Amino acid sequence: MSFVGRSYRLPWIYEVGRQNIIEFAYAVSDVNPVYRDPEAAKAIGHPDSVASPTFLSVLATRSHHVVTDDPDLGLDYSRMVHGAQRFVLHRPVRPGDRLTTTAHVDDITSRAGNDYLILRSEFATEEGEKVGTVVATLIVRGDGIGLAEGKDA
Amino acid sequence: MSTTTTGLRRAADVAKGDQLPPLTLKVTRRDLIRYSGISSDCNFIHYSDKRAKEAGLPGVIAHGLLTMGMVARIVTDWVGDPAAVIDYQARFGRPVVVPDDEAGTTIDVTAKVGLVNDDGTARVDVYAKCEGQLIFGRCYAIVRLA
Numbered sequence: 001m002s003f004v005g006r007s008y009r010l011p012w013i014y015e016v017g018r019q020n021i022i023e024f025a026y027a028v029s030d031v032n033p034v035y036r037d038p039e040a041a042k043a044i045g046h047p048d049s050v051a052s053p054t055f056l057s058v059l060a061t062r063s064h065h066v067v068t069d070d071p072d073l074g075l076d077y078s079r080m081v082h083g084a085q086r087f088v089l090h091r092p093v094r095p096g097d098r099l100t101t102t103a104h105v106d107d108i109t110s111r112a113g114n115d116y117l118i119l120r121s122e123f124a125t126e127e128g129e130k131v132g133t134v135v136a137t138l139i140v141r142g143d144g145i146g147l148a149e150g151k152d153a
Numbered sequence: 154m155s156t157t158t159t160g161l162r163r164a165a166d167v168a169k170g171d172q173l174p175p176l177t178l179k180v181t182r183r184d185l186i187r188y189s190g191i192s193s194d195c196n197f198i199h200y201s202d203k204r205a206k207e208a209g210l211p212g213v214i215a216h217g218l219l220t221m222g223m224v225a226r227i228v229t230d231w232v233g234d235p236a237a238v239i240d241y242q243a244r245f246g247r248p249v250v251v252p253d254d255e256a257g258t259t260i261d262v263t264a265k266v267g268l269v270n271d272d273g274t275a276r277v278d279v280y281a282k283c284e285g286q287l288i289f290g291r292c293y294a295i296v297r298l299a
Binding site for chain 2: 027
Protein backbone atom coordinates (compact mmCIF):
# COMPACT_ATOMS: atom_id res chain seq x y z
CA MET A 1 0.00 0.00 0.00
CA SER A 2 1.00 3.58 -0.54
CA PHE A 3 1.83 5.90 2.31
CA VAL A 4 0.26 8.87 0.52
CA GLY A 5 -2.68 10.21 2.50
CA ARG A 6 -1.41 8.96 5.84
CA SER A 7 -1.75 11.53 8.62
CA TYR A 8 -0.39 11.89 12.11
CA ARG A 9 -2.07 13.89 14.84
CA LEU A 10 0.76 14.73 17.20
CA PRO A 11 0.02 13.82 20.83
CA TRP A 12 1.04 17.19 22.22
CA ILE A 13 0.05 20.82 22.31
CA TYR A 14 2.78 23.35 21.63
CA GLU A 15 2.31 26.29 23.93
CA VAL A 16 3.98 29.32 22.39
CA GLY A 17 5.87 31.22 25.05
CA ARG A 18 6.81 34.86 24.69
CA GLN A 19 10.42 33.80 25.11
CA ASN A 20 10.16 31.17 22.35
CA ILE A 21 9.26 33.93 19.88
CA ILE A 22 12.07 36.20 21.10
CA GLU A 23 14.68 33.44 21.00
CA PHE A 24 13.62 32.31 17.55
CA ALA A 25 13.92 35.85 16.17
CA TYR A 26 17.36 36.08 17.77
CA ALA A 27 18.35 32.74 16.20
CA VAL A 28 17.54 34.07 12.71
CA SER A 29 19.31 37.38 13.50
CA ASP A 30 16.13 39.42 13.15
CA VAL A 31 16.18 42.46 15.41
CA ASN A 32 12.68 43.76 14.58
CA PRO A 33 11.20 44.88 17.93
CA VAL A 34 7.71 43.52 17.16
CA TYR A 35 8.97 40.03 18.08
CA ARG A 36 10.09 41.03 21.58
CA ASP A 37 8.29 44.24 22.50
CA PRO A 38 4.47 44.09 22.84
CA GLU A 39 4.33 47.92 22.68
CA ALA A 40 6.12 47.95 19.31
CA ALA A 41 3.61 45.39 18.04
CA LYS A 42 0.66 47.39 19.42
CA ALA A 43 1.98 50.46 17.63
CA ILE A 44 1.33 48.70 14.30
CA GLY A 45 -2.07 47.35 15.28
CA HIS A 46 -1.40 43.98 16.93
CA PRO A 47 -2.80 42.98 20.34
CA ASP A 48 0.59 41.56 21.39
CA SER A 49 3.98 40.68 19.92
CA VAL A 50 4.01 38.37 16.89
CA ALA A 51 6.31 35.57 15.76
CA SER A 52 8.58 35.89 12.74
CA PRO A 53 7.34 34.32 9.47
CA THR A 54 9.31 31.06 9.77
CA PHE A 55 8.68 30.50 13.49
CA LEU A 56 6.45 27.49 12.74
CA SER A 57 9.51 25.70 11.34
CA VAL A 58 10.29 24.75 14.96
CA LEU A 59 7.00 22.88 15.22
CA ALA A 60 7.16 21.62 11.64
CA THR A 61 10.57 20.02 12.09
CA ARG A 62 9.25 18.13 15.12
CA SER A 63 6.28 16.91 13.11
CA HIS A 64 8.65 15.75 10.35
CA HIS A 65 10.54 13.69 12.90
CA VAL A 66 7.32 11.94 13.88
CA VAL A 67 6.68 10.99 10.25
CA THR A 68 10.24 10.07 9.37
CA ASP A 69 10.57 7.98 12.54
CA ASP A 70 7.54 5.89 11.54
CA PRO A 71 9.05 2.41 11.19
CA ASP A 72 6.48 1.58 8.48
CA LEU A 73 8.11 4.12 6.15
CA GLY A 74 11.61 2.85 6.91
CA LEU A 75 13.32 6.09 5.97
CA ASP A 76 17.06 6.52 6.30
CA TYR A 77 17.32 9.89 8.04
CA SER A 78 21.05 10.12 7.26
CA ARG A 79 20.21 10.19 3.54
CA MET A 80 17.51 12.80 3.87
CA VAL A 81 17.92 16.38 2.68
CA HIS A 82 15.52 19.26 2.79
CA GLY A 83 14.41 20.26 -0.70
CA ALA A 84 11.90 23.06 -0.17
CA GLN A 85 9.67 24.68 2.39
CA ARG A 86 6.54 26.78 2.25
CA PHE A 87 4.83 28.68 5.06
CA VAL A 88 1.20 29.64 4.59
CA LEU A 89 0.27 31.91 7.48
CA HIS A 90 -3.44 32.28 8.21
CA ARG A 91 -2.78 34.61 11.13
CA PRO A 92 0.31 35.56 13.14
CA VAL A 93 1.52 33.25 15.90
CA ARG A 94 1.32 35.05 19.26
CA PRO A 95 2.46 34.41 22.82
CA GLY A 96 0.07 32.11 24.64
CA ASP A 97 -1.11 30.28 21.52
CA ARG A 98 -1.71 26.59 22.24
CA LEU A 99 -1.18 24.85 18.92
CA THR A 100 -2.13 21.39 17.74
CA THR A 101 -0.18 19.73 14.94
CA THR A 102 -1.40 17.34 12.28
CA ALA A 103 1.11 16.11 9.71
CA HIS A 104 -0.02 14.71 6.37
CA VAL A 105 1.93 12.74 3.78
CA ASP A 106 0.61 14.54 0.70
CA ASP A 107 2.75 12.91 -1.95
CA ILE A 108 5.64 10.56 -2.53
CA THR A 109 7.37 10.29 -5.88
CA SER A 110 10.57 8.70 -7.10
CA ARG A 111 12.70 10.50 -9.67
CA ALA A 112 16.21 9.70 -10.80
CA GLY A 113 16.72 7.31 -7.91
CA ASN A 114 15.64 9.79 -5.23
CA ASP A 115 12.43 9.67 -3.23
CA TYR A 116 10.56 12.96 -2.75
CA LEU A 117 8.18 13.27 0.19
CA ILE A 118 5.75 16.14 0.45
CA LEU A 119 4.79 16.61 4.10
CA ARG A 120 2.12 19.11 5.09
CA SER A 121 1.85 20.15 8.73
CA GLU A 122 -1.30 21.94 9.84
CA PHE A 123 -1.23 24.10 12.96
CA ALA A 124 -4.41 25.17 14.70
CA THR A 125 -5.65 26.25 18.09
CA GLU A 126 -7.41 23.72 20.29
CA GLU A 127 -10.67 25.41 19.24
CA GLY A 128 -9.84 24.62 15.62
CA GLU A 129 -8.79 28.08 14.41
CA LYS A 130 -6.28 27.57 11.59
CA VAL A 131 -3.02 29.37 12.28
CA GLY A 132 -0.54 28.10 9.71
CA THR A 133 0.31 25.42 7.18
CA VAL A 134 3.88 24.33 6.51
CA VAL A 135 4.66 22.25 3.45
CA ALA A 136 8.08 20.62 3.23
CA THR A 137 9.74 18.65 0.46
CA LEU A 138 12.10 16.07 1.92
CA ILE A 139 14.42 14.18 -0.42
CA VAL A 140 15.82 10.77 0.40
CA ARG A 141 18.93 10.50 -1.71
CA GLY A 142 20.15 7.26 -3.16
CA ASP A 143 19.05 4.50 -5.44
CA GLY A 144 15.41 4.84 -4.45
CA ILE A 145 13.97 2.67 -1.75
CA GLY A 146 10.69 2.36 -3.59
CA LEU A 147 8.51 4.42 -1.27
CA ALA A 148 6.38 5.61 -4.16
CA GLU A 149 5.35 2.04 -4.89
CA GLY A 150 4.75 1.37 -1.20
CA LYS A 151 7.49 -1.24 -1.31
CA ASP A 152 9.02 -2.35 1.97
CA ALA A 153 12.23 -0.46 2.64
CA MET B 154 4.40 58.42 3.39
CA SER B 155 5.03 54.86 2.35
CA THR B 156 3.47 53.28 5.44
CA THR B 157 0.19 53.77 7.31
CA THR B 158 -0.40 53.99 11.03
CA THR B 159 -0.73 50.20 11.01
CA GLY B 160 2.84 50.06 9.75
CA LEU B 161 1.85 48.41 6.52
CA ARG B 162 3.13 49.56 3.14
CA ARG B 163 0.41 50.97 0.88
CA ALA B 164 -0.55 49.14 -2.29
CA ALA B 165 -0.71 52.50 -4.07
CA ASP B 166 3.03 52.93 -3.42
CA VAL B 167 4.03 49.53 -4.78
CA ALA B 168 4.66 48.69 -8.44
CA LYS B 169 5.94 45.64 -10.25
CA GLY B 170 9.71 45.83 -10.59
CA ASP B 171 10.28 47.90 -7.43
CA GLN B 172 13.58 46.97 -5.81
CA LEU B 173 13.73 46.44 -2.05
CA PRO B 174 16.67 47.76 0.00
CA PRO B 175 19.35 45.02 -0.16
CA LEU B 176 20.48 43.07 2.87
CA THR B 177 23.81 41.49 3.74
CA LEU B 178 23.80 38.65 6.25
CA LYS B 179 26.69 37.07 8.07
CA VAL B 180 26.40 33.39 8.98
CA THR B 181 28.83 31.76 11.40
CA ARG B 182 29.10 28.37 13.08
CA ARG B 183 27.66 29.98 16.20
CA ASP B 184 24.46 30.76 14.26
CA LEU B 185 24.24 27.12 13.15
CA ILE B 186 24.61 25.81 16.68
CA ARG B 187 22.02 28.24 17.99
CA TYR B 188 19.57 27.30 15.24
CA SER B 189 20.15 23.56 15.77
CA GLY B 190 19.23 24.01 19.40
CA ILE B 191 16.17 26.10 18.83
CA SER B 192 14.77 24.13 15.90
CA SER B 193 15.64 20.62 17.10
CA ASP B 194 17.26 20.00 13.72
CA CYS B 195 20.50 18.57 15.09
CA ASN B 196 21.62 16.83 11.92
CA PHE B 197 25.42 16.37 12.09
CA ILE B 198 25.88 18.11 8.71
CA HIS B 199 25.30 21.35 10.64
CA TYR B 200 28.16 20.85 13.13
CA SER B 201 30.63 18.13 12.08
CA ASP B 202 32.97 18.73 9.12
CA LYS B 203 34.07 15.10 9.22
CA ARG B 204 30.56 13.72 8.99
CA ALA B 205 29.40 16.40 6.54
CA LYS B 206 32.22 15.30 4.22
CA GLU B 207 31.30 11.65 4.70
CA ALA B 208 27.81 12.63 3.57
CA GLY B 209 29.30 14.06 0.37
CA LEU B 210 29.22 17.74 1.32
CA PRO B 211 32.19 20.13 1.11
CA GLY B 212 31.88 20.84 4.84
CA VAL B 213 29.42 21.95 7.49
CA ILE B 214 26.41 23.65 5.89
CA ALA B 215 23.72 25.99 7.20
CA HIS B 216 20.18 24.73 7.72
CA GLY B 217 18.02 25.71 4.75
CA LEU B 218 15.46 26.95 7.26
CA LEU B 219 18.04 29.09 9.02
CA THR B 220 18.96 30.92 5.83
CA MET B 221 15.30 31.14 4.83
CA GLY B 222 14.47 32.60 8.23
CA MET B 223 17.30 35.14 8.08
CA VAL B 224 16.53 36.18 4.52
CA ALA B 225 12.85 36.88 5.36
CA ARG B 226 13.91 40.16 6.96
CA ILE B 227 14.41 41.79 3.56
CA VAL B 228 10.64 41.44 3.05
CA THR B 229 9.41 42.09 6.59
CA ASP B 230 11.48 45.27 7.02
CA TRP B 231 10.19 46.61 3.70
CA VAL B 232 6.52 45.74 4.12
CA GLY B 233 6.45 47.23 7.63
CA ASP B 234 4.75 44.37 9.48
CA PRO B 235 6.07 40.79 9.63
CA ALA B 236 2.49 39.55 9.97
CA ALA B 237 1.80 40.88 6.47
CA VAL B 238 3.71 37.90 5.08
CA ILE B 239 0.96 35.38 4.36
CA ASP B 240 2.95 32.96 2.20
CA TYR B 241 6.71 32.45 2.08
CA GLN B 242 8.45 29.72 0.19
CA ALA B 243 11.88 28.62 -0.97
CA ARG B 244 13.53 25.79 -2.82
CA PHE B 245 16.85 24.97 -1.25
CA GLY B 246 19.17 24.92 -4.24
CA ARG B 247 22.76 25.28 -3.19
CA PRO B 248 24.14 24.42 0.24
CA VAL B 249 25.64 27.31 2.21
CA VAL B 250 29.02 26.11 3.47
CA VAL B 251 30.00 27.82 6.72
CA PRO B 252 33.74 27.84 7.52
CA ASP B 253 34.95 27.20 11.05
CA ASP B 254 36.13 30.75 11.76
CA GLU B 255 34.87 34.08 13.04
CA ALA B 256 34.16 35.44 9.55
CA GLY B 257 31.87 32.58 8.59
CA THR B 258 30.22 33.31 5.28
CA THR B 259 28.12 36.07 3.79
CA ILE B 260 24.74 36.01 2.07
CA ASP B 261 23.81 38.93 -0.17
CA VAL B 262 20.07 39.34 -0.51
CA THR B 263 18.17 41.38 -3.08
CA ALA B 264 14.45 41.38 -3.79
CA LYS B 265 11.96 42.95 -6.14
CA VAL B 266 8.23 43.15 -6.52
CA GLY B 267 7.35 40.43 -9.01
CA LEU B 268 3.62 40.94 -9.15
CA VAL B 269 0.98 43.24 -7.70
CA ASN B 270 -2.37 41.49 -7.40
CA ASP B 271 -5.72 43.27 -7.41
CA ASP B 272 -6.69 41.65 -4.07
CA GLY B 273 -4.29 43.96 -2.21
CA THR B 274 -1.39 41.52 -2.12
CA ALA B 275 1.95 41.47 -3.89
CA ARG B 276 4.54 38.85 -4.68
CA VAL B 277 8.08 39.73 -3.68
CA ASP B 278 10.80 37.69 -5.43
CA VAL B 279 13.87 37.14 -3.32
CA TYR B 280 17.40 36.41 -4.55
CA ALA B 281 19.94 35.25 -2.00
CA LYS B 282 23.53 34.67 -3.07
CA CYS B 283 26.49 33.14 -1.32
CA GLU B 284 29.86 33.43 -3.08
CA GLY B 285 28.06 34.75 -6.14
CA GLN B 286 25.73 31.76 -6.48
CA LEU B 287 22.00 31.69 -5.80
CA ILE B 288 21.26 29.52 -2.77
CA PHE B 289 17.53 29.16 -3.42
CA GLY B 290 16.11 27.73 -6.62
CA ARG B 291 13.10 29.94 -6.18
CA CYS B 292 12.14 32.08 -3.22
CA TYR B 293 9.23 34.45 -2.85
CA ALA B 294 6.81 35.90 -0.35
CA ILE B 295 3.21 36.96 -0.77
CA VAL B 296 2.52 40.05 1.32
CA ARG B 297 -0.61 41.89 2.27
CA LEU B 298 -0.54 45.63 1.56
CA ALA B 299 -2.52 48.47 3.06
